[in-house]
Amino acid sequence: MNIFKIRDDILNNKTTAEDEVKKALSLAKEKQEYNALISLTEERALEKAKEIDQRLKNGEEVGELAGVPFVVKDNFLAFGAPSTAASKMLANFNAPLQATAVEKLEEQGAICIGKANLDAFAHGGSTENSAYGVTKNAIDINRVAGGSSGGSAVVTALDIVPFALGSDTGGSIRQPASFNGVYGVKPTYGTVSRFGVVAMASSTDTIGVFTKTAKEADLVMKIMAGQDEKDMMTLPNFYQTIEAPKKAKIGIIKEFMDEGIDEDVKKATLNYAEKLKAAGHEIIEVSLPMSKYSLAIYYIIIPAEVSSNLARYDGIRYGLRSSKATTLGDVYGISRDEGFEKENKRRIMIGSYVLSSGFFDAYYMKAQKARTLLKNEFENLFTQCDFLLGPVTPTPAFKIGENTQDPIKMYLADIMTVPASLVGLPAISVPAGESQNGLPIGVQIIGKMKSDAEIIALADSLENNK
Ligand code: GLN
Numbered sequence: 001m002n003i004f005k006i007r008d009d010i011l012n013n014k015t016t017a018e019d020e021v022k023k024a025l026s027l028a029k030e031k032q033e034y035n036a037l038i039s040l041t042e043e044r045a046l047e048k049a050k051e052i053d054q055r056l057k058n059g060e061e062v063g064e065l066a067g068v069p070f071v072v073k074d075n076f077l078a079f080g081a082p083s084t085a086a087s088k089m090l091a092n093f094n095a096p097l098q099a100t101a102v103e104k105l106e107e108q109g110a111i112c113i114g115k116a117n118l119d120a121f122a123h124g125g126s127t128e129n130s131a132y133g134v135t136k137n138a139i140d141i142n143r144v145a146g147g148s149s150g151g152s153a154v155v156t157a158l159d160i161v162p163f164a165l166g167s168d169t170g171g172s173i174r175q176p177a178s179f180n181g182v183y184g185v186k187p188t189y190g191t192v193s194r195f196g197v198v199a200m201a202s203s204t205d206t207i208g209v210f211t212k213t214a215k216e217a218d219l220v221m222k223i224m225a226g227q228d229e230k231d232m233m234t235l236p237n238f239y240q241t242i243e244a245p246k247k248a249k250i251g252i253i254k255e256f257m258d259e260g261i262d263e264d265v266k267k268a269t270l271n272y273a274e275k276l277k278a279a280g281h282e283i284i285e286v287s288l289p290m291s292k293y294s295l296a297i298y299y300i301i302i303p304a305e306v307s308s309n310l311a312r313y314d315g316i317r318y319g320l321r322s323s324k325a326t327t328l329g330d331v332y333g334i335s336r337d338e339g340f341e342k343e344n345k346r347r348i349m350i351g352s353y354v355l356s357s358g359f360f361d362a363y364y365m366k367a368q369k370a371r372t373l374l375k376n377e378f379e380n381l382f383t384q385c386d387f388l389l390g391p392v393t394p395t396p397a398f399k400i401g402e403n404t405q406d407p408i409k410m411y412l413a414d415i416m417t418v419p420a421s422l423v424g425l426p427a428i429s430v431p432a433g434e435s436q437n438g439l440p441i442g443v444q445i446i447g448k449m450k451s452d453a454e455i456i457a458l459a460d461s462l463e464n465n466k
Helices: 003-011 017-030 042-057 100-107 150-157 174-180 214-224 263-278 289-312 328-339 342-355 361-384 407-412 418-423 452-465
Strands: 037-040 069-073 111-116 163-168 183-186 206-211 249-253 282-286 387-391 427-434 440-447
Touching (some): 003 042, 003 214, 017 069, 037 150, 069 150, 111 150, 163 183, 163 214, 174 440, 183 452, 249 263, 263 282, 263 440, 263 452, 289 361, 289 407, 289 418, 342 361, 427 452
Parallel strands (some): 069 163, 249 282, 249 387
Antiparallel strands (some): 037 111, 163 206, 183 206, 387 440
């Protein structure tokens, strides 16, 4: 399964878009036990495939991804099936429009075949918070897929499709990529339009991709990147495929390698550093002391934004309206109680609390100030080196149910992914070996602002010891 191969085979008449879409759909059905997909968009996908095949026959332009099947995380608005965000709140929501990212891929001929499972509203790191059941890890079915984009990572790892879209607010692409042994790109904040993607935390939400190789990620990011008047935070397009630097200075973040981290993960990270060294790069150790506060900062600011973004789902303006409600108060109360998952409610409550007038200065304001200090530290590190390196997560994929009773334990797994999110930097999760019991381990490369193509190129240069 490779984007370039599928596309070229279709262009050279070795296969058809219809056959490729049918293949992906039947694989998706065969692998249902993973619960990676909430819905298939079969009818629409087949129609689109026939359209591409016809256009090819007519000698018309078909785009860079002609006939290539893909999957979207179900918090993207996309036609063909409801867009649920894995919540009961949006169970019957048929989107009136498509996300800009999906539109851009379709313009290039890519075909969405289904919608991937996630933690409801992207709140979580294991895809156990979904209203549609837990997604299973692609390598070990007793373990979590990671999250919140667990379904997208798993369909890529299982080769159902060559690429899948995800959103990353605090690690939701990088962490499941690492847990399932695929690439996951979280771009610079503002690279890809979030228009048409269900908002989680607007100051860190980003759109990215899962692939099996770095080159494929590069192509998809190039297509999705660019300014969109419908997302005022998007940057003018800067994404341009480039060659990897021959000799770069790469800083291993000391705090990410300290105690608490699994030995296998540490080893895999150091091995990767060795490979970079062997390829001619210089490895140094750097320190990011503020990283120890990053979880605290994240779990104040993100719930604050979540509580605000989810206020619109009230049974009146948007979302499920409970049939049990008879008074206005109940329309709000019962609808929100039925529509949201437990983790959604927890975040709404924390967010409302830290934004309340009595506590705003003590929590929210303080967290924003600490966030600025974290940003300053990153800026300082990038005067010492070109890239930063560290693990993606402290451990490989944990067992299903292992952390569900203890939200703090679950949040701790985000310790290495939230720093880049809070400051908007691009980061990639690169497959970098396995634990002793055969679980995939990823390493994280963090780049300077807008160095998205560079970090992908660096990962590509090391792929298969190239
Ligand atoms: N695990 C993180 C959280 O629960 C990240 C979520 C995300 O990136 N959507 O907030």
